[in-house]
Amino acid sequence: MTEEQKRKLDAHNETMKKRSERRKKKFLAAFKESLGIVSYACEAAGVSRQTYRNWVNSDEEFKRQAEDIEENAIDMAESKLLQAIHDDNITAIIFYLKTKGKKRGYVEQVDNNMTINPFEKLMRELPDEDDE
Numbered sequence: 839m840t841e842e843q844k845r846k847l848d849a850h851n852e853t854m855k856k857r858s859e860r861r862k863k864k865f866l867a868a869f870k871e872s873l874g875i876v877s878y879a880c881e882a883a884g885v886s887r888q889t890y891r892n893w894v895n896s897d898e899e900f901k902r903q904a905e906d907i908e909e910n911a912i913d914m915a916e917s918k919l920l921q922a923i924h925d926d927n928i929t930a931i932i933f934y935l936k937t938k939g940k941k942r943g944y945v946e947q948v949d950n951n952m953t954i955n956p957f958e959k960l961m962r963e964l965p966d967e968d969d970e
Contacts, residue, residue, distance in 0.1 A: 862900055919934065
């Protein structure tokens with residue numbers, strides 16, 4: 839490879855790197871706007887999910903920034919939940935207790951002991967047509 843070819847290749851690689859950084863910034867802005875919804879951010883930034891996954895797997899700084907955006911979205915949702923609790927929203931209160939109050943017994947239990955009504959019991963005891 840000649841010096842001229844090497845120079846052109848280096849210039850091309852630098853251009854591609856800058857383009858990739860611009861696309862990452864655009865993605866992260868859309869990711870923040872969408873509160874961490876990957877499909878929305880990919881569409882808004884014009885990148886595929888695979889490109890997003892490649893960036894996460896190959897660029898630690900990009901991955902950290904994406905994770906920060908996801909954590910901020912969860913923080914915002916939690917603050918809205920707490921506001922709803924302060925506003926005496928019973929659904930929010932129940933949800934909070936079911937998720938955060940498990941150790942105090944705020945859990946739903948499923949009763950697997952089913953009772954069968956007499957008609958259903960009779961129907962179960964009848965032989966199938968194939969059994970005759």
